[in-house]
Amino acid sequence: MAIMNSRLLDPLEILLAEDPATGTDPVSELRGRCERAAESWAARLHGPNGTYAVASIIGALYPSDEAFNPPAGWWRTPLGQVTLLRMGYPGREAVPYSLAGAMLGVTRQGVHDLVTRNKLARHPDGGVTVTSIRERIQQRGST
Numbered sequence: 001m002a003i004m005n006s007r008l009l010d011p012l013e014i015l016l017a018e019d020p021a022t023g024t025d026p027v028s029e030l031r032g033r034c035e036r037a038a039e040s041w042a043a044r045l046h047g048p049n050g051t052y053a054v055a056s057i058i059g060a061l062y063p064s065d066e067a068f069n070p071p072a073g074w075w076r077t078p079l080g081q082v083t084l085l086r087m088g089y090p091g092r093e094a095v096p097y098s099l100a101g102a103m104l105g106v107t108r109q110g111v112h113d114l115v116t117r118n119k120l121a122r123h124p125d126g127g128v129t130v131t132s133i134r135e136r137i138q139q140r141g142s143t
Contacts (some may be wrong), residue, residue, distance in 0.1 A: 095127050120132045
């Protein structure tokens, strides 16, 4: 919801200021609709077609001709965690240790230790496989 507010609703609020004739805020109704939509999306993300729902939401929130490349901290958000569990990192087989750490909520050194103990898989081209990160998160969630 925070992304929707900052990228969509807040700019609309600036552009569509309160109507002086009626005193109504044209964006307040949209905020309510967006909150209801976010609740619906959350249900879809965890449903049987969750992967499709994740792809749809990412496409809508992050439209670009460039490869999807969110900041490291994004992976710790609820949407980032669901994305990681449902689809991994779209378009990538492996990520650097620092990004793996952000995804898992541990330090780069923590990732190195997990790789050393064979709890995460090293990718032949460097970094850590996204599949092993997903598996690690799934294991943590089931315990």
